[in-house]
Amino acid sequence: MVDPLARAWRDPRGRVGALVLAAIAAAAAVGPLILADPLAQPCVLTCRNLPPSLAHPFGTDDLSRDILSRVASGGRISLAVAVLAVGLSVTLGAAVGLVAGYWGGAVDAALMRLVDAALAIPRLFLLLLVLAVWEQAPVATLILLIGATGWFGTGRLVRGEVLRLREETYVRAAEALGANRRRIIFRHLLPNTAGPLLVAATLGVGDVILLEAGLSFLGLGVQPPTPSWGGMILDAKSVLVTAPWAGVFPGLAIVVTVLSANLFGDALRDAVDPRGA
Amino acid sequence: MSRILDVDNLRISFPDGGSGRVYPVDGVSFALERGKTLALVGESGCGKSLTSLALLRLVPAPGRIEEGSRIRLGDTDVLGLKGESLRRIRGRRIGMVFQDPMTSLNPVFTVGDQIAEGVRAHFDVSRSEARRRALTLLQEVGIPDPAARLDAYPHQLSGGMRQRVMIAIALSAEPEILVADEPTTALDVTVQAQILEVLDRLRDTHGMAVLLITHDLGIVAGRADRVAVMYAGQIVEEAPTDELFDRPSHPYTQGLFASVPRITGPIERLSPIGGSVPPPGAWPGGCRFRPRCPKAFDKSETMPPLLPVGPDHRMRCWLAEPSEGGDGPLRFAQGDNPSAQGDNP
Numbered sequence: 001m002v003d004p005l006a007r008a009w010r011d012p013r014g015r016v017g018a019l020v021l022a023a024i025a026a027a028a029a030v031g032p033l034i035l036a037d038p039l040a041q042p043c044v045l046t047c048r049n050l051p052p053s054l055a056h057p058f059g060t061d062d063l064s065r066d067i068l069s070r071v072a073s074g075g076r077i078s079l080a081v082a083v084l085a086v087g088l089s090v091t092l093g094a095a096v097g098l099v100a101g102y103w104g105g106a107v108d109a110a111l112m113r114l115v116d117a118a119l120a121i122p123r124l125f126l127l128l129l130v131l132a133v134w135e136q137a138p139v140a141t142l143i144l145l146i147g148a149t150g151w152f153g154t155g156r157l158v159r160g161e162v163l164r165l166r167e168e169t170y171v172r173a174a175e176a177l178g179a180n181r182r183r184i185i186f187r188h189l190l191p192n193t194a195g196p197l198l199v200a201a202t203l204g205v206g207d208v209i210l211l212e213a214g215l216s217f218l219g220l221g222v223q224p225p226t227p228s229w230g231g232m233i234l235d236a237k238s239v240l241v242t243a244p245w246a247g248v249f250p251g252l253a254i255v256v257t258v259l260s261a262n263l264f265g266d267a268l269r270d271a272v273d274p275r276g277a
Numbered sequence: 278m279s280r281i282l283d284v285d286n287l288r289i290s291f292p293d294g295g296s297g298r299v300y301p302v303d304g305v306s307f308a309l310e311r312g313k314t315l316a317l318v319g320e321s322g323c324g325k326s327l328t329s330l331a332l333l334r335l336v337p338a339p340g341r342i343e344e345g346s347r348i349r350l351g352d353t354d355v356l357g358l359k360g361e362s363l364r365r366i367r368g369r370r371i372g373m374v375f376q377d378p379m380t381s382l383n384p385v386f387t388v389g390d391q392i393a394e395g396v397r398a399h400f401d402v403s404r405s406e407a408r409r410r411a412l413t414l415l416q417e418v419g420i421p422d423p424a425a426r427l428d429a430y431p432h433q434l435s436g437g438m439r440q441r442v443m444i445a446i447a448l449s450a451e452p453e454i455l456v457a458d459e460p461t462t463a464l465d466v467t468v469q470a471q472i473l474e475v476l477d478r479l480r481d482t483h484g485m486a487v488l489l490i491t492h493d494l495g496i497v498a499g500r501a502d503r504v505a506v507m508y509a510g511q512i513v514e515e516a517p518t519d520e521l522f523d524r525p526s527h528p529y530t531q532g533l534f535a536s537v538p539r540i541t542g543p544i545e546r547l548s549p550i551g552g553s554v555p556p557p558g559a560w561p562g563g564c565r566f567r568p569r570c571p572k573a574f575d576k577s578e579t580m581p582p583l584l585p586v587g588p589d590h591r592m593r594c595w596l597a598e599p600s601e602g603g604d605g606p607l608r609f610a611q612g613d614n615p616s617a618q619g620d621n622p
Binding site: 174175183194 | 333338377384398443447
């Protein structure tokens, strides 16, 4: 799958998206190591809602915490949630899609009706319901829930690919050569779905960052005091007029990250399947 | 006789969309012998590819091989095999080369990997040993600079090279029988001859039996030992190659020859066979070639069996009966001139 990646890199959208994403990921990885403690309150009374300055480039929030540190730490959480949840849903989707597409028949029908039913329920409402009942869910639970509700589209996508690939002569040829089922699935079917899977994963990262930000904004996602972009915007709501920087910077972080993930995803999609451009 | 494969009364059916079934392969019988090539010739849709897939039990769903069909591979009843024992004959005893080399190779693996896969599917050898054998196989099918090609991806090779790779893959488990389904149809004419020569050479050096499936009579001459002509799911004529070329007897075979341009002799207008092969399910009762046959007569309304025309030469046509033409098979001596016969009622 080196080929689509190389082609996406030649696409300006892909290159910008990839570079910006890499910069954000690097900032989220390195930032918390060198910046102030995102939970520290250096001077409780005098440092609240300070505008951006040299000491606090993004300003401070209502609890006098450094916003730059919090954006970096929040990025760690948001990106980790996104990558792990998408990893989970892509794995589940690929597994279900392979099983449904390869075995076909009743198995396929049952799995695809399940997917149809699941896709008829809005994902956000489903998550809201579960998280409203399960108060203060830990981050790991959040990842599992988002991952477990995100594979339906991928499952259908992979199933479609497998149905197409199963008719490819090289799959027929592998059967004629006496390849066993495992070999056919893992060498001939799965690797050839890698392109579409990669696209689904990249675009999924953007979706999940938005979803997690939305949940955190509603107080149902990442729980305070752990910083997250959505949670920071929630905190900033009460001071939005007097200290807009408290909401603007995490908001910008969300927009830039999702935008670059989508740019890269679009470029990748065109690289994987030029016809669909 | 060193028969290694016997196919007897092979019938393959598919649902017809309603409650019935259609039979795109309907009672095909033939045998393969060690070191010999049998050519199965026919137009698109006559059932020849399906027949070849049936040998490996690869008839695509929802098709099925009907009760009463028999495929014997040495002592093995192929139609009785299941699971692992079926997998063991695929590739190992019968190798297969498919028509289109552009789509027969997995695009994400090197050709060396794919040949080694065949070796490792049937022999318990190390990766390095499998790779070594892959290299030998590439040499054997005549790929220039085989060591470098091992690490090439399919898209880096030309069509002819890919077909050589496909043949190497088919040979990877050292099968007794090689089935080549239109192996040269997708290739340039110059490359065609090279690929066919490779097949001939391998047949002779390995003593394999070859089933060559083609629609092209031209590549059969001088290459196949026997020819079976298929039409509408049945074999309509079968003979040793020279005999068939000298005395094509079935009106369909004669029609095929009449529609092929000749390099020698006077320039004549080609006479294509009128109409086209009806799809399975729309076959007429009686002789299936009847609606297109210039010589059809009243008896054609019942299905003819395979009748002897000459030594080791049979056809599915009532004209083979001496009573129908006066002197039986001899009247086909001038067989490639259909208009000379005017005994149609």
